[in-house]
Amino acid sequence: MNIHEYQAKELLKTCGVATDGGFMAQSAGEVEQRLGEVHGPPYVIKAQVHSGGRGKAGGIKLARDHDEAISFSNQVLGMTLVTAQTGPAGKVVRRILVTEAAKVEQEYYLSLLIDRSAASYMFVGSTEGGVEIEKVAAQSPEKIIKVSVDPMTGYRPYHGAEMARRLGLTGDLAKQLGTVMAGMFKLFVEKDASLVEINPLVQTKEAKLLAIDAKVNFDDNGLARHPEIAALRDTGEEDPNEVRASQYDLNYIKLDGTIGCLVNGAGLAMATMDIVKHYGGSPANFLDVGGSASTDKVTEAFKIILSDPAVKGILVNIFGGIMKCDVIAEGIVAASRTLGVTVPIVARLDGTNDEDGKRILAESGLKIIPAASLSEAAQRIVKETR
Numbered sequence: 001m002n003i004h005e006y007q008a009k010e011l012l013k014t015c016g017v018a019t020d021g022g023f024m025a026q027s028a029g030e031v032e033q034r035l036g037e038v039h040g041p042p043y044v045i046k047a048q049v050h051s052g053g054r055g056k057a058g059g060i061k062l063a064r065d066h067d068e069a070i071s072f073s074n075q076v077l078g079m080t081l082v083t084a085q086t087g088p089a090g091k092v093v094r095r096i097l098v099t100e101a102a103k104v105e106q107e108y109y110l111s112l113l114i115d116r117s118a119a120s121y122m123f124v125g126s127t128e129g130g131v132e133i134e135k136v137a138a139q140s141p142e143k144i145i146k147v148s149v150d151p152m153t154g155y156r157p158y159h160g161a162e163m164a165r166r167l168g169l170t171g172d173l174a175k176q177l178g179t180v181m182a183g184m185f186k187l188f189v190e191k192d193a194s195l196v197e198i199n200p201l202v203q204t205k206e207a208k209l210l211a212i213d214a215k216v217n218f219d220d221n222g223l224a225r226h227p228e229i230a231a232l233r234d235t236g237e238e239d240p241n242e243v244r245a246s247q248y249d250l251n252y253i254k255l256d257g258t259i260g261c262l263v264n265g266a267g268l269a270m271a272t273m274d275i276v277k278h279y280g281g282s283p284a285n286f287l288d289v290g291g292s293a294s295t296d297k298v299t300e301a302f303k304i305i306l307s308d309p310a311v312k313g314i315l316v317n318i319f320g321g322i323m324k325c326d327v328i329a330e331g332i333v334a335a336s337r338t339l340g341v342t343v344p345i346v347a348r349l350d351g352t353n354d355e356d357g358k359r360i361l362a363e364s365g366l367k368i369i370p371a372a373s374l375s376e377a378a379q380r381i382v383k384e385t386r
Contacts, residue, residue: 270286
């Protein structure tokens with residue numbers, strides 16, 4: 001789960017990380033009433049959407065005085081922000097963050113994530129803050145600094161000292177960096193985060209380190225333990241079908257292709273998308289129905305897949321274990337009849353009750369193409385959708 005910048009900063013503050021002052025607003029009138037809470041001018045008006053690249057898209061503006069702050073707030077609120085991450089449809093800005101303009105001496109990048117290959121936490125830092133870290137990693141990999149943290153011992157002051165040394169920070173600035181990293185680690189571990197990122201972490205002319213932009217993502221599997229984090233979810237920033245899928249306990253992610261995929265199990269879903277690509281097709285979605293799908297759940301999955309106008313065909317790939325193939329088959333038939341499905345469906349059923357499932361499909365009278373293997377299924381659906 002993603003959250004907004006202003007929410008991320010509030011969480012970092014509770015963990016002892018210094019940030020710039022500011023407030024979230026949903027109207028220019030609110031900005032006018034509360035502008036006195038922020039030290040300025042100048043002020044920074046920042047669109048709050050779940051996307052990077054806001055500045056390049058016109059979603060971040062520097063206001064030199066009170067009137068400009070109100071004017072820019074009016075401009076940004078309600079605009080459709082189009083960035084490389086939002087896609088051409090963009091995102092409508094419904095919230096803005098109004099902050100003071102920090103007097104910046106130096107910008108740094110700092111993040112904390114999990115290094116799965118090493119089974120450890122990993123701090124990533126760079127002196128190239130304020131820009132897309134992916135470009136820095138690709139063009140100047142020597143500027144990427146990594147400090148591993150053993151999950152058995154957790155964060156220790158020497159981790160901060162190592163990062164400070166490699167970033168060129170000494171004295172009080174090195175101590176401040178240690179405080180920032182300790183706070184990031186506390187937030188990451190205690191709230192089941194999957195990413196805590198500060199970009200940029202700035203050194204001000206007053207020799208203070210401030211997080212003036214932040215991004216925090218959370219592991220969806222941990223949200224049940226943290227209702228206060230789950231309450232920060234902004235479904236208006238998410239794809240409507242992904243929100244709808246979550247209500248039915250379906251794992252759905254929209255993609256840009258033309259072949260809808262309905263699969264049980266995340267690993268099998270990934271393999272299915274890979275083999276569709278291998279045979280020249282393009283998956284329209286990732287959709288994992290899980291291990292306990294009902295007929296109603298499968299019908300809802302079909303509705304979600306077919307709500308994408310780009311879908312030209314559906315590949316069903318089920319390996320029955322706890323999931324029974326006959327239940328999936330009944331769901332396919334019910335969905336096809338209820339929705340009047342007109343696109344081709346290729347179904348590969350294997351495992352628990354697979355013979356019953358194949359019989360149900362064969363006796364349905366519907367044009368559902370059976371496949372004996374995943375390879376055959378992928379080739380058939382690619383052929384049918386060309």
